[in-house]
Amino acid sequence: xKQFKLIFVLAAVMGLAACQSKVEYGDATEVETVNENFGSTxxxxxxAKMVDSxxxxxxxxxxxxxxRPILFVDSIKNKTSEHIxxxxxxxxxxxxxxxxxxxxxIDMTKVDSVRKQLDYQNNTGMVDPSTAIxxxxxxxxxxxxxxxxxxxxxxxxxxxxxxxxxxxxxMDLETGLIEWSDEKEIRKTKSKSFLGM
Amino acid sequence: MKTTFIHxxxxxxxxxxxxxxxxxxSGCAYNSIFINYPAQIAPVKQELNTAKPMAxxxxxxxxxxxxxxxxxxQEAGRVAxxxxxxxxxxxxxxxxxxxxxxxxxxxxxxxxxxxxTATSLVLNDNAIPYRGPxxxxxxxxxxxxxxxxxxxxxxxxxxxxxxxNELQSxxxxxxxxxxxSVQAMANGTIDAEVNRLGxxxxxxxxxxxxxxxxxxxxxxxxxxxxxxxxxxDYRKAAQITPDNTYLQQxxxxxxxxxxxxxxxxxxxxxxxxxxxKAGEGQVILMVEKGFVPEKQALTVPFTIHxxxxxxxxxxxxxxxxxxxxxxxxxLGTVLKTEPIANIDALAITALKEDLPGTLVRQVARxxxxxxxxYQVEKSGKPGNNAADIGSIAMQxxxxxxxxxxxxxWLTLPKQAQIGRRYLNPxxxxxxxxxxxxxxxxxxxxxxTLVWAIDxxxxxxxxxxxx
Numbered sequence: 169x170k171q172f173k174l175i176f177v178l179a180a181v182m183g184l185a186a187c188q189s190k191v192e193y194g195d196a197t198e199v200e201t202v203n204e205n206f207g208s209t210x211x212x213x214x215x216a217k218m219v220d221s222x223x224x225x226x227x228x229x230x231x232x233x234x235x236r237p238i239l240f241v242d243s244i245k246n247k248t249s250e251h252i253x254x255x256x257x258x259x260x261x262x263x264x265x266x267x268x269x270x271x272x273x274i275d276m277t278k279v280d281s282v283r284k285q286l287d288y289q290n291n292t293g294m295v296d297p298s299t300a301i302x303x304x305x306x307x308x309x310x311x312x313x314x315x316x317x318x319x320x321x322x323x324x325x326x327x328x329x330x331x332x333x334x335x336x337x338x339m340d341l342e343t344g345l346i347e348w349s350d351e352k353e354i355r356k357t358k359s360k361s362f363l364g365m
Numbered sequence: 366m367k368t369t370f371i372h373x374x375x376x377x378x379x380x381x382x383x384x385x386x387x388x389x390x391s392g393c394a395y396n397s398i399f400i401n402y403p404a405q406i407a408p409v410k411q412e413l414n415t416a417k418p419m420a421x422x423x424x425x426x427x428x429x430x431x432x433x434x435x436x437x438x439q440e441a442g443r444v445a446x447x448x449x450x451x452x453x454x455x456x457x458x459x460x461x462x463x464x465x466x467x468x469x470x471x472x473x474x475x476x477x478x479x480x481x482t483a484t485s486l487v488l489n490d491n492a493i494p495y496r497g498p499x500x501x502x503x504x505x506x507x508x509x510x511x512x513x514x515x516x517x518x519x520x521x522x523x524x525x526x527x528x529x530n531e532l533q534s535x536x537x538x539x540x541x542x543x544x545x546s547v548q549a550m551a552n553g554t555i556d557a558e559v560n561r562l563g564x565x566x567x568x569x570x571x572x573x574x575x576x577x578x579x580x581x582x583x584x585x586x587x588x589x590x591x592x593x594x595x596x597x598d599y600r601k602a603a604q605i606t607p608d609n610t611y612l613q614q615x616x617x618x619x620x621x622x623x624x625x626x627x628x629x630x631x632x633x634x635x636x637x638x639x640x641x642k643a644g645e646g647q648v649i650l651m652v653e654k655g656f657v658p659e660k661q662a663l664t665v666p667f668t669i670h671x672x673x674x675x676x677x678x679x680x681x682x683x684x685x686x687x688x689x690x691x692x693x694x695x696l697g698t699v700l701k702t703e704p705i706a707n708i709d710a711l712a713i714t715a716l717k718e719d720l721p722g723t724l725v726r727q728v729a730r731x732x733x734x735x736x737x738x739y740q741v742e743k744s745g746k747p748g749n750n751a752a753d754i755g756s757i758a759m760q761x762x763x764x765x766x767x768x769x770x771x772x773x774w775l776t777l778p779k780q781a782q783i784g785r786r787y788l789n790p791x792x793x794x795x796x797x798x799x800x801x802x803x804x805x806x807x808x809x810x811x812x813t814l815v816w817a818i819d820x821x822x823x824x825x826x827x828x829x830x831x
Contacts, residue, residue, distance in 0.1 A: 203470070246523075246524065247523075247527075248524065248527070249524055249527035249530075249531055251521055321531055326473060360470070360471075361473070363472055363476075364472025364476070365471075365472070365475060
């Protein structure tokens with residue numbers, strides 16, 4: 169009888185535990201397939217491919233052999249039918265490029281903050297003029313990195329197919345020439361389950 | 366003798382208890398099972414016609430967690446949007462979009478769907494979670510695009526426009542199966558033959574496909590610098606609503622600007638393109654009038670095995686009310702808007718398409734309910750009071766629960782109208798019919814998008830320069 173009680177209590181505890189929601193840490197680079205929407209795996213695949221392609225492209229290797237060219241990243245245009253944070257994609261790419269030690273970057277998203285700070289240093293009378301950073305001393309970028317993210321979505325009954333294409337280019341601002349360009353394609357197909365909730 | 370009395374008393378009581386349990390368990394989740402949906406939304410629509418449009422919003426939003434969350438999210442989003450609270454509206458619409466996606470992701474044979482259908486056999490169709498017809502889903506994205514636009518997020522607006530386009534093409538595909546004339550639309554050939562068909566079956570095409578959605582996505586494409594995509598959407602809108610002169614002018618103008626091969630043909634048919642003079646700005650007017658009609662219930666009582674039964678079907682009343690064009694004053698000569706789409710026609714077609722499925726469930730329900738009543742009656746001997754009470758209760762239950770499914774997105778407009786004009790830059794005082802005037806700005810080389818929502822007694826005007 170006692171054993172029965174114990175088994176019953178155990179079963180009840182297990183039953184309750186199964187209903188509890190839990191939080192777990194996972195590997196950030198693990199393949200994620202929660203749904204067919206643009207996800208972390210796509211972002212990582214795009215960033216890895218773009219950086220690899222750029223760093224191994226012979227003319228770029230030549231440019232970076234003796235010099236660390238200065239780049240700025242124009243925003244990536246989101247032409248998909250999803251609300252995607254494209255700034256996060258460019259952040260990943262510029263991070264990897266910067267960490268390679270071959271490029272230097274100018275952050276165009278912070279220009280306003282910098283202007284405000286320089287304005288404060290130079291025009292408010294609060295900062296010792298000898299230590300204030302002067303206007304007009306920043307270095308101009310030589311190259312512009314930009315891109316497009318587009319998608320084609322098709323759906324038929326229980327199948328949904330999503331195709332993403334990320335195109336990136338590096339433009340020499342002086343000559344207007346495209347020095348490098350590449351694309352990354354991703355295809356995801358989702359089929360509905362037959363039985364479920 | 367005593368035992369049979371107890372037995373016959375208990376049997377009906379048990380079934381009544383079971384029914385009560387079903388009702389109790391579902392009572393909190395289903396809002397429209399006993400109180401018909403139009404009656405719930407009537408106060409919301411009334412508030413929209415006053416200076417305090419958001420008064421009922423919290424009550425509406427509290428239903429989003431329920432079974433018909435999708436519908437209430439759509440209504441709440443629309444209420445906030447009409448009131449000009451684009452940020453809240455965006456949030457509610459997002460919830461509706463998430464609900465649609467959840468429906469899309471459901472398994473082909475889903476336990477919850479089977480459960481809902483089973484409940485609907487005992488109660489009524491309102492027990493089945495609401496899933497809007499195609500045109501409502503497209504309008505959701507169209508309105509969400511306007512939310513993004515009026516909050517200044519142009520890229521977000523274009524994302525919604527693309528989503529709307531994707532859904533439009535799947536609707537078109539669905540419609541293609543029933544109408545050949547749409548094939549010509551997909552090819553974009555506005556030839557004389559299709560024109561003739563369009564006039565003959567014009568009301569048919571426009572009751573399947575929503576020209577207002579195509580026009581809105583077209584306008585957003587155009588003002589956000591994608592004229593080629595705009596041309597495609599305008600062309601489709603013109604196929605559905607061929608008589609709109611503003612739309613015809615848009616097509617000629619874009620065909621000229623983009624150097625399209627159709628330019629000569631369009632010019633011959635509608636006259637040459639009028640382009641803005643240097644330094645002129647453009648005003649685009651989108652006017653929404655009234656409310657889409659409510660579904661009515663058609664109830665027919667009859668008897669089976671001597672027990673009263675009813676069937677109750679949703680239907681639309683005769684639709685004769687004519688929506689007049691809007692007279693816009695304050696932009697030089699009086700500008701007359703022209704209708705682009707009748708949302709009520711779309712609603713009626715959507716209901717027509719639903720009818721076969723509704724009828725199948727109706728027949729099954731009549732059978733299930735009459736069997737329940739028959740079992741209760743049979744279980745007691747004639748003249749036995751308890752059994753009689755059970756049987757009467759069962760019949761009352763059957764009649765009371767037989768409610769037509771009258772749910773639909775009711776804060777949508779009845780009709781949408783458009784207008785467009787080039788103007789010199791400056792401030793203009795705009796007056797739509799007899800509504801209080803509103804100020805808009807026109808800037809050189811830019812477009813001022815004016816979105817007016819006329820809910821009957823109240824006209825709200827929103828404008829943005831792009």
